[in-house]
Amino acid sequence: MAGFVSLIGAGPGDLGLLTLKAKLALERAEVVLYDYLANPEILRFCSSAEHIFVGKKGFSEYMSQEEISSLLVQKALEGKRVIRLKGGDVFVFGRGGEEAEACIAAGVPFEVIPGITSAIAVPAYAGIPVTHREAGSSFAVLTGNEMLRDAEKLKYKAFQDIDTLIFLMGVKTLPRIVDRLLEIGKSKDTPAATIQWGTTQQQRVVEGTLENIVQKVQDAGIGAPAVTVVGDVVRYRNTLKWFDSRPLWGRKVAVTRTREGSSELGNLLRQEGAIVIEVPLIRFDSTSKPWELQQTLRQLSSFEWVIFTSQQGIQAAMKALNELGLDARAFAGVKLAVVGPSTARELAKYGLRADFMPSRAGAVHLGGELPASGEKPVVHFASSLAEPDLHEALIQRGMTIHTVEAYQTLPAELSEEQRERLRDAEVITLASGSAARACAKQLGTDIPAVTMGPQTNKAALGAGFTIAKMAETPSLTALVGAVRAALLGN
Template sequence: MAGFVSLIGAGPGDLGLLTLKAKFALERADVVLYDHLANPEILRFCAHAEHIFVGKKGFSEYMSQQEISLLMVEKALQDKRVIRLKGGDVFVFGRGGEEAEACIAAGVPFEVIPGITSAIAVPAYAGIPVTHREAGSSFAVLTGNEMLRDAEKLKYQAFNDIDTLIFLMGVKTLPRIVERLLEIGKSKDTPAATIQWGTTQQQKVVEGTLENIVQKVQEAGIGAPAVTVVGEVVRYRNTLKWFDSRPLWGRKVAVTRTREGGSELGNLLRQEGAIVIEVPLIRFEQTSEPEALQEALRHISRFEWVLFTSQQGIQAAMKALDELGLDARAFAGVKLAVVGPSTARELARYGLRADFMPSRAGGVHLGNEVPASGQQPLLHFASSIAEADLHEALTHRGMEVHTVEAYQTLPSELSEEQRERLKDAEVITLASGSAARACASQLGTDIPAVTMGPQTHKAALAAGFSVAKMAETPSLLSLVGAVKAALLES
């Protein structure tokens, strides 16, 4: 449906708190207008879309609210699916109501996809329940900005009997907030906590009372974005804190990856509390042989099986089909095989179901198990640096396989910002010999390595790395254990 706006709450920062409905909408977007507080990692779900940064940080604005609303409507009137991506929840001090009104005034259809508000999630990640049977049966969420207004004094008198008060956008105005609360009768001994960058690996928590919280926040250098919680529930942090007390909390680990998008290893390390610095070693570009790719697609019926060994190969083939004025119907009468579950899911996105997937993911298993008759050749849409194991397995069985370069895999070039962040890494993970060699070539070998298995260990040493620890078994969980051992023993 063209000309449509989705007002999406991105949540408080942790990528895992983005809702499934929001992810689904992002994957179909043409344009995304995003705020400073929206986790930039979310944009990988809509890499194909136009990304427009609109700011909205603290007391400064990159674009005014009116300009944002006008731009959002303008893009929608161009028959585009527009995402307005906002930190937290759309309607909790997010001005989403104004943007919805702008859509109505322009006759643009829209939807609201709520996000998890920082008012509840941030205290939870700090180990502070906003309600507790023995400490608080009521809570209120307030904007710190309004505490600047003298006329609001009487309004806040009504909150004196509320057990838990949660202030958003209130770092700059915290002295005035405390002053107001004391004026309406709150005790100076009331517990208070301010949480900066809650739910992220940069989370920082300062605890105190209304008497000293301002001083403690200033001494700790706490700035926006932050949430302040006032009430007896703050005392529960000492026993309930979980997020910032995990084994690798605050430790910085560089994770090499040889594919685009997020890293599963990175996610596992984040669950242990580590600050993960992603190091992309490769990037994908369009094929250097477009004519050969198009020729293979024109004559797809010549082949008994089409083999896909990557999501990128599927995407490249489908894009080339579109350029030829064709679609997925071109595969009618041809059997489709995939190398593993993630490739099967990518194929399904185009309305195609894989006819075969091997018992174990991997090119050699696909080559050994695909039930081809051998009466017609097989077609493999491959990378420019495709490994030979699939081809060798098929030729060993007497099969004729035609390999076409669907896309190029090239060394990734790190930005200066990425290189600067890497200077703080305590260890770097290497999961393969190729990763060790690529990393040594692109980054050098100054960071101690944690390797997966003896072969990678040997390759890392040969490349010049000092190896802090080796995972005994070739699994991500074993590699995480080796990282923990390397850092916690140091």
């Protein structure tokens, strides 16, 4: 029985420009064929699928188009859901039409999920509108490869009166492009800009005119992938430039996180323009004491409060409940406390509302403010490396606390490439004491640290870090502000 093929446009590079429909299809994929221009971060949406790199960079190919189409069909005929992930849009110089024809010839059902084309997105991220009421009401998208064919010379006369010309895949052929445009009557003073790695943190923009753009691109060492825009709209970059003029543009910030953790901090820093180096230092695994976790979940009624200080603790407890044949109703009759807003949101995913959250996020504040009577013990579903602050604060108040290992926090294994990338960072963010200790153990403490809150700051100092800045409150927003202050000196 034939499988199914999704031809998906991955967009120009920024992960946030992937469409929702594409993400949903990727989550169901069994095989993914991806090329050089597709952001590799997209593959995390289909981590359980088979990933096959099919190359296609510039004038060299890892696999020919015929081989790619054949492999696409072969995997689908094995009954699998197959994704063909292509940079930009499927049908804008993406040869998606040929792959669709291969599916039709083999009787394989398929769909096309368009992507945001680099022809429009890349100029936009460079502050160049492809149309503007006062500078351009028409535009055309061309491939630079056509410049290699003399037969295309006459065709270009049709573009003489078009206001904005956008060239994809045209770095090597830029001299030929400029010659042809001058031949058809474009002025040598026509503004032009070439944008490399547009929409990503590696974006570079070279501006000039048809008279000097070739030399400027060569002097700057601009290579593929790049988009060249020709027309008066290029002048608007001076006023509309936004992506590469943000406060942290080009500054390198390491974000230590767990393999399963979200990239929320990384995304916030990218919004500030930083080059974010995300490398996992710790990972989560199932508890080494499953019998203790299960026994505690069966006896929840013997506790006054259940305390969660992490999203992972909630996820582990709910997974264990499910394995016992139970669900959220097991928490009936017991009060629930969380350490902060993100933990409360995670709890809400399971239909549970927190009965208490401290005035300030943090284990110390939770331990000092928890409105427990002390008549019954409280239970904390914690990591194997739980910080002692909560436990100590409750003990000082005369309460009995039962700490249960809900999951393990273990060191991640880093490749030498990951280590080198981290060492290139200007500062490293530490959002927890366990991250500080893991970083010190695996990478050393040479990179100045920006810490989140007093507890993490104390742990980082104890591990041997130099503190560049401490976020006064334990929140991601405050941590981003501390990074900005550390790098910009304000």
